Amino acid sequence: MAVSIPTQLKFKPPNPLLLQIFHPHLTVVTVRTQKSNICGDYYVYNNNHKFNFRARYGDSSFRVKVSDDGGSVPHQPSSSEVDALRSNSSAVGDSYVALFIRMLGLDNNPLDRELAIVTVWKYSLGGKSCVDNIMQFGGVVNLTVNLLKSDSDSACEAASGVLRMISSFDEYRLSVAESGAIEEITGLLRRSSISSNVKEQSLGTLWNLSADENPQRKICNQELLLLLIKYLEDEDVKVKETAAAVLGNLALAHSTHKIMVEAGIIPALAKLLTSNEEGQKVIRKEARRALLEIAKDDYYKILLLEEGLVLVPLIGSAAYKSFKPALYSWPSLPDGSKLEQNAKGPSRYGASELLIGLNDQDQNLDEAKMNAIVGRTQQQFLARIGAIETEDDDQLNQPQSSCQRFTLLPWIDGVARLVLILGLDDDSAIARAADSIADSSINEHMRVSFKEAGAIKHLCQLLHHPNETVRLPVIRALERLTLSNNICQMVGEEGAVSPLIDSLKNSDISASSTEMILNILSRIWDPNKEMKLKFYDAPVNGSRAEWNRKRNSRSPGHLKDIAESKSGSSTQTMDAGGLVDSAFLSRLVDILKTPSPSLQKKAASILEYFTINDMYVEKFISVDIAAGLDVLFNQNYLSVVDVDSAIDVERPEFVVLKVEEAGRAISAACRLLTRLLDFGQFCSVIDIQQFTLLLRKILKSEINVHDKDWVAASLVKLGSISGPNLDLENPVTMDVTLYETIPRLIEKIKTSFSQEVQEAAVLELNRIISEGVVDSTRAVAAEGGIFTLVKLLETGNERAIEAGLMILYNLSMDTENHAAIIAAGAVPILRRIVLSQKPQWTQALRLLRVLPT
Known part of the structure; x- marks a missing residue:
């Protein structure tokens, strides 16, 4: 750890003025001796500590006293001398760097080392x-x-501070990382009493070290990350700010995520973005x-969304x-719902149409609507005054910036801004x-x-947009939003079909x-929707009107829902009417013939929806829906049984x-087939034996086995059309029993x-077996x-x-089953039943006698 000092420095004492340059708050006192060729001492006093420095020179020795007590001193440099040396500090200081680095050695007094560092x-x-x-x-980093x-x-x-300055330069950063600095800093940050x-x-x-890939791996460990999260508070x-900057650098490497x-990290940083504390602009950035x-x-x-943050594209304030x-002549909610003008009299403040809260104290909005109003108001205000995205515009001008295209906003503001962008003229x-x-x-929550x-x-209006690059994202957004039943109904009513x-x-x-x-479309035209509404969403008590108001989350008596403004049941509202032509049905039949099970399932579901009305049966026959079903059953059957291919053997999960x-x-195709078999026109044009x-x-x-339910139902329906046969020996009935019922x-x-x-299942199973069904x-x-x-x-x-x-x-009775019955642990259970003298003990004893026990 020792540092060699150049020969020319061994006989030069430290310049007192240099010490004052490095430590302006200290007072320097010089004391000369009359002796020559001796080892002189100099002392530095700071905060009641005495630092002893010994130097040898040719004709005299000197003693330096540095104090901050304001006492009298024999000599004190003038301000002009200090300024002159300070202006040339590099030239003067470079001559004495080796001396102070030598003082960092482990053989020196701790107080001397402290002054030196x-x-x-x-x-x-x-x-x-x-x-x-x-x-x-060499070795200065290790000493530090x-x-x-x-x-x-x-x-x-x-x-x-020294390590921070050294690591701020690329060529020295790796030396600091390999010196054990990260581990020592981790121990230092664990202390509870540091300033x-x-x-x-x-x-x-750590901020400087985290800029390079190799040190990032050392910094990004569980212990140090927890400390960084702690210092965020x-x-x-x-x-x-510094702790957040370290995490920002670590996040640049995908391997650390x-x-x-x-x-x-995500909850800790999300908390900073959603807080409203003043003076944290840099931290939030x-x-x-x-x-x-x-x-x-x-x-x-997804984890960010769960923390209440929304990813919003940066499009530039000019957009x-x-x-x-x-x-508006009368204000409305962001979703288009109108507020009823039911005030008993004009506002005494003279703003009856704008200050609604002053005019009608009975308005009762739920939390979702209030958040929508707050978000819309804030974002539209920023857009009006031209202050929206102004702090993010510099990111758009930096092509190398990873943050140039998006920003993160709290969900109330993020949702409102995304909706605001939908109303702009910029297609991109x-x-x-x-x-x-x-x-x-x-x-x-987000869909609502x-x-x-x-x-x-x-979004529904943008479906008519002439630019396909706009329509495709809009369709994707509606596809995700229609997972909600209420939104699905609203999409159908807004003319999206x-x-x-x-x-x-x-x-x-x-x-x-x-x-x-x-x-x-399959969600809008769900064949089970009416049944679900009838049995699961119907009111237990109260009128239908009251139920509708609650189901649509509208305030009683004061809000008009868009869906309620259109008369008729949901089936009538969702019916596409003349839109369902032969071309559309033919397209669905073509999809049934594709090799994609996902597309086939949805196409079959849509077609099933229209089987509730016999007016479409003739159209089904005209587009040869039977051929589509025939191809589907053949394709899916071949794809299921082909389990010996090389791909399937290598990937069993596939x-x-x-x-x-x-x-x-x-299953979806069999549901459709079963419904179509109710129509005689369809039955007369299909090959029942082939199906x-x-x-x-x-x-x-x-x-x-759940998917076989409708397969069995279709087989039974086909059997009834060809002629009723209740005999269990009938091949169809036997297949249904063996491969679906059991x-x-x-x-x-x-x-x-x-x-x-x-109990019901086991009794039914016992009945089937007791009737002697083969196999x-x-x-x-x-x-x-067993x-x-x-x-x-x-x-x-x-x-x-x-x-x-x-x-x-x-x-x-089949000896091949004995091993399985014994392996299942039947013998001890049967013995307990026999010894307990339960009503079934005779049957248990009979079974025990058959088994090889």
């Missing part, structure tokens, strides 16, 4: 030339790092910079000049805003917020756009996913928490029914246990 720190502030002069002495262990705040602050200055300098060193603003998110980098990952973007605020800005709305609609802010009306159908008729649109349009998707498409063979094959496939009953026994449901016992064993039935003997009620014992006894 403070002096080196002040010298390093001179810039790169001073730092270069310091770094020419060692001082971070000091108990003195002054020494720690100075050591951190704010020490925190600031230590974090400043420090009382000193500079400490908070995972550990940063796991440490809880750094927090926004870090979160914008993390938000490049779609999953972490908002096209904003034209609407002028509209498209980006629509994309952000789609990305932000992750839950019901966009609805209350008036986004639905804008017609442009969506026109877009779907275009066979050149991409598969992703086709799927999004089908998603929207097989499971493919089977699941195919099962859903088949029966196809569905029997699908029933034996590996699709989910697996469904076993799954009910296995998964249901209700003993009544289990029924093998079907039970193949579906894992283990399920043995478990039922412990948890079921008396009737279920009795039926379960009977089924197991029938299964035991």
Whole structure:
């Protein structure tokens, strides 16, 4: 750790004026001796500490006393001398750097080392030339790092300051990182008694080090990240700013995002952005910079939304000049709802149409509407005065900036600004805003917020936009928003169906756009919607009008809902009428023939919706819907059974996913087929035998048992058309029993928490087996029914246990099932039933005698 001192410096005492330059707050006193060729001493007094420096020179020795007590001194340099030396401090100071670095050695007194590091720190502030002069002495970084262990705040602050200056230059940054500085700073920051200055300098060193990739890996650890989060709440603003800047630099590396998110960075930084504290502009800027980098990952973007932040595109303040605020004769809510003019008299303040709160004290808005009003008011005000995005405009002019395209706003402001952008004349800005709305609609809260802010009306109008680059993001936004039932109804009422159908008729649109349009239309034309509304949303008590008001979240008597202003039931409102022509139906049939199970499922669902009206049956026949179903059943069946391909063997999870998707498409198609079989015109034009063979094959496939329900229903319906046959030996009936009924009953026994449901299922299963259906016992064993039935003997009620014992006894007639029954743990359970003398003990004893125990 020793530092060699150049020969020319060994006999030169420190310049007293130089000490005053480095430490202007000290007083320098020089004392000369009469002796020659001796080792002279000099002393520095500061804060009641005595620092002893010994120097040798040719003809005299000297003693330096530095004090701050204001005492009398023999000699004090004049201000002109100090100014002259200060102006040439680099030349003078460079001559004595080695001396002070030598004083950093471990063999020196701690107080001497403290004074030396403070002096080196002040010298390093001179810039790169001073730092270069310091770094020419090997080991200086290690000596400085060692001082971070000091108990003195002054020494720690100075050591951190020196490291901060050294690490501010690229060529020295790696030397600091490899010296153990990060580990020592981590220990220093863990102390509970360090001053704010020490925190600031230590974090400043980390700030510099975090600019390089290699030090980033050392800094980005769980312990240090937790300390940085802690200092985000420090009382000193500079400490908070520096901690936020370190996190901002760490976020620039994609590899650090995972550990940063796991440490809880997102909630901590989001709290800074959503706070309203004064004087935190720099902190919020750094927090926004870090979160914008993390938000490049779609999953972490969702975490930001959950913290109440919305990603908003930066389009430039000039783009908002096209904003034209609407002028209303009577105010309305952001979603377009009108406020009733039901005031009993004019406002005594003379502003009856503007100051609504003064005119009518009975207005009762829910929280979502109030937030929408607040957001709209704030954003429109900023747009009117030209102050919107002004602080972010500099980012747009920096092509290398990672934050140049987006900003983060609290959700109230973010939702309002996105809706505001939808009303501008800039096509690019509209498209980006629509994309952000789609990305932000992750839950019901955000979807309702966009609805209350008036986004639905804008988006539905933009479906008629001539620019396809605008329409596609708009369709994506509506697809995400229509996951909400209320919004889905509102989209249908705002005239979105017609442009969506026109877009779907275009066979050149991409598969992703086709799927999004089908998603929207299938939600608007949901065949189960009326049934759901009838059985789940109907009022328990009270009138239909009261229910409608509550369901649409409108204030009683004071708000007019858009949906309520249009008469008729939801079915009449959603009916496309003349829009559903042969061209549209033909397009849906073509989609049934595509190899995409997802598209097939949605197309079948839409077609099923129109089967409720026989006026469409002739159109179905004209577009040859039977051919579409035939192709679908063949395609999906082949994709399901082809499990021996190389791709499927290498990726077994791909097989499971493919089977699941195919099962859903088949189930939707079978629902459609079952509904169509109610019409004689359709039955007369299809090949019943061909459909029966196809569905029997699908029933034996590996699709989910729930998806087989409608396959079985279609088979039964086809059988009834060809002629009723209640004989269990009928091939169709037998297939339904073996491949749908038995697996469904076993799954009910296995998964249901209700003993009544289990009892009904096991009794039905016992009935099927007791009637001697061929291969029924093998079907039970193949579906894992033995283990399920043995478990039922412990948890079921008396009737279920009795039926379960009977089924197991029938299964035991096949010796191949003995091993499975024993492995399921039946023997101990059966013995307990026998010893307990329960009503079923004779059946249990009979089963025990059959088993090889």
